[in-house]
Structure formats: structure tokens, C-alpha cells
Amino acid sequence: MARSKTNPYKTRFNTLIDKKFNDSVLIELLNCFETRDDKRIEELVTDEATIPTIFEYILGIIWYKVSERQGNILDFMKLSLEANLLAKTHAAGGYADIIYEYEACTSYPKHSLLLEATLADGNNQRRMEMEPVSRHLGDYRIRYNNPFDYSLFVSTHLDKNVISDFRYRKIIPYTKDEETITGMKIISIDTDSLKKIIENKVKYKYLYEVFDKYHEMPLETVDWHDGMIKEATGEYKA
Incomplete structure (x- = not known):
């Protein structure tokens, strides 16, 4: 790749992660987000940013x-x-929370993964997250024209209807400025699953294949989400 120079900020960030955010701390933080132990979160990370940030x-x-x-x-x-590379504020704009760009390899094609994070739950989750998540991905897909781009929705609590509604985006058209796409891929996981992914040291190359396998299953497949979570977290491998 052309950018072979070492990025000093990335080097500093890697050092910060190694010192401050080992796997056990990350799992503790996910537990704290689930119980909303905001004081402990601030102790472990920073008190200079909001909890959602x-x-x-x-x-x-x-x-x-x-x-x-x-x-x-x-x-x-x-x-x-x-300046110390800890969180400060969310950058405003009509984009996903995190847009992870992957180069092509033997495990997957070149694509972007739009990571969407929310602490909302229940009916509040449906109202707050349904429209923005779909819109972010739809706009991104139309702009960059890569059918392999998809979204991962992560929450402390997953509403079953949200899982289902995102699932059915697979067949629902999305239109912007006279352009239409059909077949958005939105995968949902909760923080409990994320903890197991960390504990079992599951890597993205494996997750991509699992997410894709279950996305391609017929919409009427029973218990597809439970099966996907069990396979993705390393609880069993089909």
C-alpha cells in the first residue's frame, strides 16, 4: 500500500489501548454500559465526554x-x-458513528462497515434508531456504489422488532435523488454478544463470513438471529 509511513497518532493510540483498554477492561465497560454505571465508566475512560459518546x-x-x-x-x-486521544465529542453530521473501511482479502471483498451504537432500549430504540441507521446505509450505498457495504447495529438491548425490521431491509428499496437500491444488509448484535466475541478472541474475518451466511438465508428462516449470534460468538461453529 502507498501509505506505508507510520502514523504517529495510530502508534500513540495503540499504546493507549495496550495500557488502558485490555480485554478485561473492555468487558467491564460493556457491563457498565448495560447497567448504566456512569460513574465507573468515567473512572475507566474519561469524565470529559457524554456516556453515549x-x-x-x-x-x-x-x-x-x-x-x-x-x-x-x-x-x-x-x-x-x-489531546490524549480519549473521547471528547461526537462529530455531527449525517453519517454512521464509525465507518470501518476494509481492503479486499481472501476472507472478504473491499467494503465499508457502518457501525451504529445506541444505549436506547425498547420503544425508544425503534423510534430513535430505525430511520437513521437505514438512511445512513442507504445514502452511503448510493454514494459509493459498493453492494458489499453494510451496517452493524450494536446496542445494550435489542428490541426483537428492530432486529426484524432491519432484517427486512434486505428486500425494501431505498431511494435518494432519483437513485434506488434494493437489498440493504443490516446486522444487529447486543453488547452481551460483543463480550463473548472479546472473550473468545473472535476475529472479523470469521465474523464477516458468519454475518453474510445468515444474511443470505431466506427471510422466513426460524431462529436465524439466535443461530447467527451463537456462531458469531464462538459458542458453536456450524
């Missing part, structure tokens, strides 16, 4: 590790960071 930041770090630290995560995270 810290959730995005921690999700970015987790996914960077799952992706075996490839790419420039500091560009992928749509966050403003402090």
Missing part, C-alpha cells in the same frame, strides 16, 4: 481489536478526541 469510542476500540488493528481507526471513528 464514550460508548461509540469503546465500540470503535473493540472493533479495531476484532479487526486485528488494520486500517486507521482514528479516521474511521467520527469523534473529536482530546
